[in-house]
Amino acid sequence: MKAITYRAFGAASEVLQLEDLPVPQPAAGEVLVEVAFTGVNPSDVKTRTRGQPGLSGFPWDYIIPHSDGSGVITAVGEGVSSSRIGERVWIWNGQFRRSCGTAAQQITLPGEQAVTLPDGVSLEVGAILGIPGLTACYAVFGQGEVAGKTVLVQGGAGTVGILAVQLAKWGGAHVIATCSPRADERVLAAGADVVLDYRAKDLAEQILQANGANPVDLIVEVEFGLNIETDSHVIAEKGCIAAYGSAQEMSPNLPFLPLLFKAVRLEIILVYLLTAVERTATISRLHAALSAGALRFDIEKVYKISEACLAHEAVEAGAREGAILIQMGEALAD
Known part of the structure; x- marks a missing residue:
């Protein structure tokens, strides 16, 4: 799979790269998601420049950034129902306290972190729901x-x-x-x-x-x-x-x-750091607002996978009128 990575903290133009990595396999309780879109947030660019609070040094061989994303479940680990395969999902905490986030064509993570995307909600919007x-x-x-x-x-x-x-x-x-x-x-x-x-x-x-x-x-x-x-x-x-x-x-x-x-x-x-109770309640409320048609999501620009540096720089520049997304592969049917 193709993934956006960095192996040292620093400026986007100096450390971000696109490389080929093995497709991960879901462990027990995990799902494998084919990522359609990854969202770039201010916290992602800050992590790229100075790491995450509570983690010293550069804790892994490489980092695949980004917490937010959307896509389709293509495989499940032991203990996860096979009925989830084919499910459209949005992702939270993709790269929080772990090395591999949503800026890759595939990601494995605990099943509860891949939330079923409500009918009629686009995958682009799904990549904005996390943070x-x-x-x-x-x-x-x-x-x-x-x-x-x-x-x-x-x-x-x-x-x-x-x-x-x-x-x-x-x-x-x-x-x-x-x-x-x-x-x-x-x-x-x-x-x-x-x-x-x-x-x-x-x-x-x-x-x-x-x-x-x-x-x-x-x-x-x-x-x-x-x-x-x-x-x-x-x-x-x-x-x-x-x-x-x-x-x-x-x-x-x-x-x-x-x-x-x-x-x-x-x-x-x-x-x-929301508790399980807080997160469940907040997701439920957010989905209710989506179902009621109460939310409009502004997207400033969707970048190509090869334009990760430009996407990060756009977030750092500020003065945006919407979210910054990167399309990680072929568009998936909504």
């Missing part, structure tokens, strides 16, 4: 129902953010989103009731005004370190800040006193 889909869904619903509440989505134009906007609206929330003005129409079309410029000097006041002078119940936060002052000002008593990113300020100063006197819950989200 972006689960992160957005858990951020919105991980603390409970949002019907009748106000949800603020900071970074509503990002791959996770725009899904969070749609999920919150589907869940019955009043949705306020922040983004760059050039993305206003996209975010409004996704269902946001109000869209604000994230760079506004009086952003906190605008958020409160957009909610009838009332604080917000839940904040889905992409840049915790940069936005915590604003968040602490606009969050309601007993509200929750669900933070899944803080790339621009990884060591923020925390305004503890206002958070304390509102008894704010701070949820740091890493979907790799």
